[in-house]
Amino acid sequence: MNFFYFSSPSTFFRLAGRLAPAFFILAAVLAAAGLYVGLVQAPTDAVQGEVYRVIFIHVPAAWMSMFIYFVMACYGAMALTFNSRLSAMMARALAPTGAMFTFVALWTGAFWGRPTWGTYWVWDARITSELVLLFLYLGFIALSNAFEEPRRGDRAASLLSIIGIVNLPIIYFSVQWWNTLHQGSSIKLTGSSMHVTMLTAMLLMTFAAWMYAIAASLVRVRSVILERERRARWVRDLGRT
Amino acid sequence: MSGLAWAFSRDLTLAWRHPGEAMLTLAFFVLVASLFPLGIGADPQLLARVGPGVIWVCALLAAFLGLPSLFASDHADGTLEQMALSADPIAAWVSGKIAAHWLSTGLPLTLLSPLLGLQYGLPADALVTLGAALLLGTPVLSLLGAACAALTLGARGGGMLLALLALPLFVPVLVFGAGAAEATAAGLSASPHLSLLGAGLLVAAVSVPFAVGSAIRIALD
Amino acid sequence: MSGLAWAFSRDLTLAWRHPGEAMLTLAFFVLVASLFPLGIGADPQLLARVGPGVIWVCALLAAFLGLPSLFASDHADGTLEQMALSADPIAAWVSGKIAAHWLSTGLPLTLLSPLLGLQYGLPADALVTLGAALLLGTPVLSLLGAACAALTLGARGGGMLLALLALPLFVPVLVFGAGAAEATAAGLSASPHLSLLGAGLLVAAVSVPFAVGSAIRIALD
Amino acid sequence: MNEARLAVRSLAATRGPATLFRELSFELAAGEIAAVRGPNGSGKTTLLRCVAGLTRPDHGEIQRSGALLFSGHLPGIKDDFNAEENLCVALRMRGLQPGEAAIHGALARVGLESRRRVPARRLSAGQRRRITLARLALDDAKLWILDEPLAALDADGEAVLGQLLARHLESGGLALVATHHDLPLARAAREIRLQP
Amino acid sequence: MNEARLAVRSLAATRGPATLFRELSFELAAGEIAAVRGPNGSGKTTLLRCVAGLTRPDHGEIQRSGALLFSGHLPGIKDDFNAEENLCVALRMRGLQPGEAAIHGALARVGLESRRRVPARRLSAGQRRRITLARLALDDAKLWILDEPLAALDADGEAVLGQLLARHLESGGLALVATHHDLPLARAAREIRLQP
């Protein structure tokens, strides 16, 4: 099978149309399971009481915010090196979802900080660098829409996403590099300090978020393709049939 | 290398024609740095604590102020086209321009920082760390800033878009620079932070001119 | 007054050519404000003390940011000539331009300042003082900044002198603005500082447009 | 009604060490056009800017009555605005507020109707100039001061300018035009020669 | 020695919704000059920028050999530099470092000797153009790409350009010139017509 078969926008448009609902359903099922385990089965925390359950949204969102940026930068690099239009469109389609997860991580973190730390906001290294990540996303979106020629926006924004990737290690390692208020990693490959049901719920929610991210970006990339190729024959044929 | 040389000398001459702009950056730096004691009171211990951080943030902002004009006027009057067509590789003269930019904003600022540090009552070792960190960090700021300036050429957002792009990228530099000062204050060695900054400078100096070059090609298209 | 109206709406349209751009100003403000804690550490007490100073610095920066483009691009592309020949008095449309500049830099910043103050952990009364001081102070910054920008247009090369001339103009605003915050923090009334700022605003609003007008006439000659 | 007229008396201007012109006097009555001619650097632009009131002459007197429209080497067009917006803004500066139909008509007349919505940075050099022509079509100023209006225009653009000038003069307008080329007018224009 | 030549094959460029040109092919050998003609907005500037390598065409191929000199609508002149400095910088960009005498001579040739030290912002429109002419006099590039080189020039300036072009062609150079006016050359140039 030709590897580049799906990299033609028209084929990918149809493929994405078929895949997106499947991922949405998967995300819904996983989220329902995760919420059930997290909200019903997981025990109440000895120190924090019920409020700790924010973790089941907070941590998956925080992980996804970084992961999506990484994927976006990879697409950006592909767009620049292979000059492939579809990669640039994928990067563009991922950015709003990434920004959304970043915002959710910030919001739930602030919401959580009130009962635990006694304040909505601290200028802690991790929290601040997560805020910076939000601005990187916003910068990407703003730059990709700042030109009349969409191609220019694609190329400029791809370049930006690659340059901006230096921020990721800083967010991730910030808890190790500085002693901060925010807690460090509790999930390690070798044994975890967390209750098993909590871990299960968190992983379920993470996969749900992942599936949702894929589904959402597939839907968005479809509309980007449509807008970009509106003068192409196959799009006009779509309208006719 | 000749591209680096002519672009460097040209931009430096131009900057010298308008010393006002470079002075504005410096003046801004000094103004902001000296406003802080006014704003937060003259408690020496407090000042010594916030000193390096304030100086770093001022350096960041000062480096940012000169960015919009780095390529914009050359773009508007057609010089950028001529440069892009020159026989020298684009990365060479871009490096020259960036070097000139650093020399007219970053360097004066670095040279001035010990003086400001003294005003904040920093001890001698902290002054040395601060100066060294700025010497390594400000070129990185110029390099990253140039990349953002090139990316936003001809874009609709103007200066604000540039800020949105550049300031997040500046953050790592700020974090390591301020980290070096903090380490010294805590009696630890600043060299891990400084070597990270140095490594960052090397990587940026080698890779950014090419990124800027392709951004400019994109802008001229 | 029609000159004020068209210049105002034109500059506002230009500034907000893109709907998302209004947000960029705010993004920029938040970014700069979050740089400081990164630089000086996250101690809440320390932050509460430096908060008003930081916010004032941001105000100054926002006033600076728009200045180079306030008249320069209109000068370079000939729009300034057309404006100078318009039937409306020069002070009127200059006021319009300055008002638009304030509305797109100073005002969003003033509106956002309480939120940022909250993040810095300022008490409620300090927030009110800060907002009031910014509301009075940022237009003065825009006015004085415009005067400097117009003067730099006319005097080529001698910009250094003008930058130095402009600084003493900016410092009082900062001093009274930061002073108001300090007074509140010390439990005193901030109103002497605020009324001084208000008086400054009145004087500047009445006189600066004329000064800017004649500076522009000189620049066009 | 007061008739438009322009009178210039013993005007002199110096730039650096050189005197560009001196003892220059001329008069234009309603319906008259004068072409300012001279080699590069002889002071045509300077003369026009003096008459418009942008530059102060070293000596001499200028009497104008009626509104004035100046179009110089720099077209005063914003790259971020499209043709329509640029035209609107330029007219509002002069205190005019023509309706949408008038704007549309003027742009169609100068051949820009299909490019109305393209931002000016994407327009060709001649199309940018044509925005200025559209401005001439809508402005009611009695005195036109044009500095090289033919620059960047093709034959068709020149013809449009010629028609605009002819209509302006017929309706009692005045025009002072600096140019290196022949004006696209049936009748001959008065000449004002500047020596280098 | 390798002879300079330029070959363009089935070039196409689209801007916005409009196709400016397509299937455009031509070839220039040493000593040949081609004039690109067409109404405003027909794509002359776009074609020249494609040939120079500044803009990527949608389709087609361009083969050039030898160095290239491009002079577009924007003259690339810094207001803060004077004529001498502007000329020096432009030449250094091309890798040339002519002596003081050569610079002086070229400026004298285009009639700028008395204005050598005046900052470019004070020069007249034509004098700024003449700096570009002086550049042509000193550059040894084989392929000249000129976009409306006659703009703002008076008769004398046109004559100087004509001499420069003639010398360039005699020495085996190539030139591609977009213009609305006749070129000041004795021999006729090849024409490349663009439809609107």
Ligand code: HEM
């Ligand atoms: C606005 C504020 C906050 C932000 C921006 C934020 C950001 C983040 C990020 C980026 C991560 C993922 C990093 C990683 O897994 O290594 C994370 C994980 C986590 N956060 Fe937060 N957070 C905030 C507030 C809070 C608060 C208030 C708490 C609880 C007291 C909290 C508890 C956690 C926990 C337990 C994890 C999981 C760590 C792990 O197991 O790896 N966060 N947060």
Ligand SMILES: Nc1ncnc2c1ncn2[C@@H]1O[C@H](COP(=O)(O)OP(=O)(O)OP(=O)(O)O)[C@@H](O)[C@H]1O
């Ligand atoms: N985004 C766009 N949408 C529509 N048209 C566009 C767009 N961008 C460019 N154009 C058109 O492309 C053409 C570019 O032409 P170009 O500058 O090459 O013309 P030219 O032949 O040099 O004209 P002139 O004689 O005026 O210099 C113009 O007609 C312009 O309006």
Ligand SMILES: Nc1ncnc2c1ncn2[C@@H]1O[C@H](COP(=O)(O)OP(=O)(O)OP(=O)(O)O)[C@@H](O)[C@H]1O
């Ligand atoms: N400071 C100065 N020193 C010497 N000469 C100066 C100075 N400032 C201006 N000039 C000269 O004044 C003249 C201004 O001429 P102006 O722009 O009016 O010419 P013009 O007739 O419009 O020319 P063009 O046909 O090129 O547009 C130029 O010759 C310029 O060199």
Ligand SMILES: [Mg+2]
């Ligand atoms: Mg002139």
Ligand SMILES: [Mg+2]
């Ligand atoms: Mg053209």
